[in-house]
Amino acid sequence: MRNLNRFISLSLSVMLSLVARLLHLRTSSCQGSRRSMATIVSGNKTSKMVRERLRNEVEKMKSQFSGFRPSLVVLQVGDRDDSNLYISTKLKAAAEIGIDAKHVRLPNTASQDEVLQSIMSVNENLSVHGLIVQLPLDSVNPINTELITNAVSPEKDVDGLSCVNAGKLSRGDLKDCFIPCTPNGCMELIRQTGVSVAGKHAVVIGRSKIVGAPMHDLLLWNHATVTTCHSKTPDLPEQVSRADILVVGAGRAEMVRGEWVKDGAVVIDCGINHIPDETKASGKRVVGDVHYTSASQRAGFITPVPGGVGPMTVAMLMENTVQSAQRFLLKNQTRT
Amino acid sequence: MRNLNRFISLSLSVMLSLVARLLHLRTSSCQGSRRSMATIVSGNKTSKMVRERLRNEVEKMKSQFSGFRPSLVVLQVGDRDDSNLYISTKLKAAAEIGIDAKHVRLPNTASQDEVLQSIMSVNENLSVHGLIVQLPLDSVNPINTELITNAVSPEKDVDGLSCVNAGKLSRGDLKDCFIPCTPNGCMELIRQTGVSVAGKHAVVIGRSKIVGAPMHDLLLWNHATVTTCHSKTPDLPEQVSRADILVVGAGRAEMVRGEWVKDGAVVIDCGINHIPDETKASGKRVVGDVHYTSASQRAGFITPVPGGVGPMTVAMLMENTVQSAQRFLLKNQTRT
Secondary structure (H helix, E strand, O other), X not given: OHHHHHHHHHHHHHHHHHHHHHHHHHHHHHHHHHOOOOEEOOHHHHXXXXXXXXXXXXXXXXXXXXXXXOEEEEEEEOOOHHHHHHHHHHHXXXXXXXXXXXXXXXXXXXXXXXXXXXXXXXXXXXXXXXXXXXXXXXXXXXXXXXXXXXXXXXXXXOOOOOHHXXXXXXXXXXXXXXXXXXXXXXXXXXXXXXXXXXXXXXXXXXXXXXXXXXXXXXXXXXXXXXXXXXXXXXXXXXXXXXXXXEEEOOOOOOOEOHHXXXXXXXXXXXXXXXXXXXXXXXXXXEEOOEOHHHHOOOOOEXXXXXXXXXXXXXHHHHHHHHHHHHHHHHHHHHHO | OHHHHHHHHHHHHHHHHHHHHHHHHHHHHHHHHHOOOOEEOOHHHHHHHHHHHHHHHHHHHHHHOOOOOOEEXXXXXXXXXXXXXHHHHHHHHHHHHOOEEEEEEEOOOOXXXXXXXXXXXXXXXXXXXXXXXXXXXXXXXXXXXXXXXXXXXXXXXXXXXXXXXXXXXXXXXXXXXXXXXXXXXXXXXHHHHOOOOOOOEEEEEOOOOOOHHHHHHHHHHOXXXXXXXXXXXXXXXXXXOOOOEEEXXXXXXXXXXXXXXXXXXXXXEOXXXXXXXXXXXXXXXXXXXXXXXXXXXXXXXXXXXXXOHHHHHHHHHHHHHHHHXXXXXXXXXXXX
């Protein structure tokens, strides 16, 4: 009987601990479903703040150095509609900030040598601080885009796409390079959340030259532990579930599902995809690479699409141009 | 009494399942301790194979292009003992392969301009295909190492340390750049294991310019999902435990413990550390960044220290030099 009592008491304690564990699990998942929706990180608002700050900085420069204006050249080859739209957005943003932006357009009959010559002449022009070549190039002639991108002087490469700038960024020389505009905008949005990057686990989906690869570098040199995922990653949901900070530049509509996202994560969506939507007059709507509705129920912070990363890109191009002008002034001050 | 019986039967089934679970755990850990030791990936053997292959390639070049020899210049500033030792190893390896290697030594009184001038003259010399500047520079004058490294023509930068080569590697242009010798050697060792990199989870510890950062790039562009860890990573054991392929370039003796390593992983150890050892005549011995004894009980493949990554570095410098000579021939053939 004593043995039976001991057995019953032992069994009871085992069962009680199991029940306690189950209750704990239920409580956690209840907390999960009860938690509030993610805070929306607005690119519209943040880009406006950046542009206002830049306008003040340009004002200051102009008052300190009479007659001085930061100057940007946008070089276009051909006449693509989408390029025309992007360029007009850039020119408008520049004008508002007080940057002197010039649109140089070569005909679609331009040869590679003619494009290179245009670049060289802007490289040599001391009154220009930033030069971007609008991609893709729209020419009837074969033109090596890589060669064109790398012909831009690294000191004026405000798109940050040349090998030299990529090399500096990838090896941690962040103060001495131009950071590509989209990842730079993502970092600005992450800063807005107040979440510190150092020591966090960041996951980047995508490894493109303009988004994924430089994003990895930026997060790494801001001291996150960074995992880069891509089309060959076999366990994407598992990788994503470990991200305190998730940046997605995969180019696939709503690929990242809410269920994958870690509770409270910062989710930055660089995707711009058009999907069919019969409720819209145009028959389509814009979505990101993240399934917004489900992800915003798990994330702590999330960027919307549109109105998230998109508006930041142009703002950061302006930031790089102003920075280039400041470096120019500093160098010339040091010289005199 | 019926209730008591039901209770006892339920308790018994709960306890039996717990016992079964415990037994399962014991079995797994027994399997763990029963598995065979890791296969040793020998850098001595692999580097010998690489050097023999290169000797054959150089022979072929010489027979095809009479009087032609791949040529390497090793530029040294000052007279550090360790540098002298490294340089003599390089010169010896070059001689064995049939590379014409020249040691240019500037005195430790050389100025930055004098070093730059030496580099320029080698850059312009068409009969030289590779130029490395032995670091650290040993000069009584202040010299900007970054400036020196980047003065080497990207086409002759067989150490792969210039911004241009780093930029190309980091953005996936592997065919068009020189890959730094240590990570290139690690890749060669990984290839020797027969384990394919694509789709694997690789973890790199360290983000230095010569090991960690380019290693990340190489693994990424060979299509692994890559996590970079460093001094600010708070959960290193957990990160390491997920690595199918682990490359360690942390510079801390035996930092990675065997218990962290995933069963069957490929472990590549770039560390070279001296620790006290009273059993040795010198009072010290060389160990890697991985605790070899414990790690080799878990890993599928492991590199020893010494005799692992170390010998590969010089072999890959020779490979880059031969590759540079081949590119030079190809370019000149295309031109004629």
